[in-house]
Each structure stands twice: as structure tokens, then as C-alpha cells.
Amino acid sequence: MRELFHPKIEQISLASLLYALGDPVRLEIVRRLAEQGEQPCSSLCCGVPKSTLSHHFKVLREAGVVFSRKEGTQRLNSLRKAELDGRFPGLMDGLLAVIDPAPPRIGATIDLLGGQAGRGREKRSPPHC
Amino acid sequence: MRELFHPKIEQISLASLLYALGDPVRLEIVRRLAEQGEQPCSSLCCGVPKSTLSHHFKVLREAGVVFSRKEGTQRLNSLRKAELDGRFPGLMDGLLAVIDPAPPRIGATIDLLGGQAGRGREKRSPPHC
DNA sequence: TTCAATAGTTCTGTTTTTGCGAATTAAAGA
């Protein structure tokens, strides 16, 4: 598990940020990180294959949305909220305010799917999660 | 030029909206519609092939971002701002506030490109622009 | 009415992404 690439916050464009957020799975990840703080990938795996989730985290990381640090055998991800707030004032708060929380199933693992659209591309390279 | 499909505003998801906005060309289109009001596709064609632009407008339209009406030989596009404000309060304003305007070239056609990332998919079908 | 011009769309082929299962790597602990 090698160290991961994190773009400098001033390098990220609004389009690439929105692109990263334009997927229901990734949006749900962001919502949970905002709500629950730092989380390992594994705590969000429900309903999505690991390899796919790894891809989504990579997209989020490369778009500057999340920061990942190694911690033993897992990787802890957190929102780069303060940095994003500095780069795009008000954007994340406005966004988090309108994310409708995925229907909560009491005490259960939550299905990350359910949204209806949003896929995309990137132009960068390194891996993730 | 047949009539176009416009989703009901309550049908659109945040993810699909963000997906549509997650492309530098589309983001620039949105910025200009917000700034200049209703515009034909042709007024935004600079630097992007017609067929590609048509695709981008289709994505925006199907994501509920723009409304298109026929007017003679052209199609006039406008932001569905009020509806979007109703569905996702504050989101578009927050977004428009942080779009950095493409470098203005005085009196010239503006190159729509220049951003660095953001592509995506959709799950719908009908055409556009 | 017929022709030409303009605005957009659709078609088609190429390239890029995505999503997922399978195999792999890394770290931690018996």
C-alpha cells in the first residue's frame, strides 16, 4: 500500500470537483464522511464491490475531496472540508445542506446505491483507497 | 427538430445535477446562461465541435439544468434557475458564486475549454439542442 | 415553388471510462 497522491487544493478545478461529486455512491461517501468524520473504506462497502469502491475513493481523492492516511492495515479517509471551504467558499456547506440522506435503516449497513445517475471521467492517474 | 424531453424538476437527483455540471464546457455554458440569460447553442460554439456541444446541451437538459425552446431555426436555452432553487435551495447561487469566469477576451468569441477535468454518464435517452 | 443558408441533430467509428470479479500486495497477529 504505497503512499497516495493528493492534489494541492489550489490545483483542483470546480469542474473536477463537481465531477467527483456527480455520482450517487461518491455523494453518499461524502455525506457520511461529513456526518461521521474519518472513516475507513471498509465502513462504506455495503452494496458496492470493493474494487468499485476503491475506484470511487480514488476519484474523490484525486479531485481533492478526501484525504487518505494509512493506519495499520486500513486507510482512513476524511473530507478536506476546511481546504475546500477556502478554495470554494460556501460550496460544500450548500451542497451538504441539500444532500438528502440515504434512507436510514436502523442499525444496519446502508446500501450505497439508490441514486439515479452520474458517472464521469478524470484526466489524472495515480491509484487509491 | 422535434420537441425535447425535459425532466420534471422533482425527478432530478443531486448526483445527476452535479454530474451534469462536472464538465468544464458545461460549466461554462451554465455560467454564461446565468450571466447573459437565454442563449442559442450557436452563441456558445467556440472551440467545441457542434456535435459535441449538442451532446453537452443534451446532458444539461436531461439533468434538468437547462430548458430549451424552439425559436425559428434555432433553439433558445435558459437556466431552470427558479426550479433548481426550489429543489436544491442555495445550491446554484453557491455554485455560481465560485465559478471563476473564463478569462474574458474583449469582444471575442470565448474558448469554452480550459478547465482540466470532468466527464460523465447518464442513464436517460432522448436527444437535444 | 425551389434553392440556398443556418442551426442543430443523428450516425458512426475510435477512444476512454466504468464496474466488477479475480488475483495481488501490505500490514497485523496468532
Add this chain to the structure above:
DNA sequence: TCTTTAATTCGCAAAAACAGAACTATTGAA
């Protein structure tokens, strides 16, 4: 060292993006 857990990478099939070429619709002459 062997196992378990966590996550990445590989490889393939399906989908989408892009852009050029061809097509359709509308307008405005001639």
C-alpha cells in the same frame, strides 16, 4: 510462518464521450 483483514491492481465487457460526416428543419430569398 501462516492467516486474516484491508485495499489495490489486472483484465475484460459494457457504456459513454468526442468529433467528423451526413442529415433534418426552418427561414428567407429568387
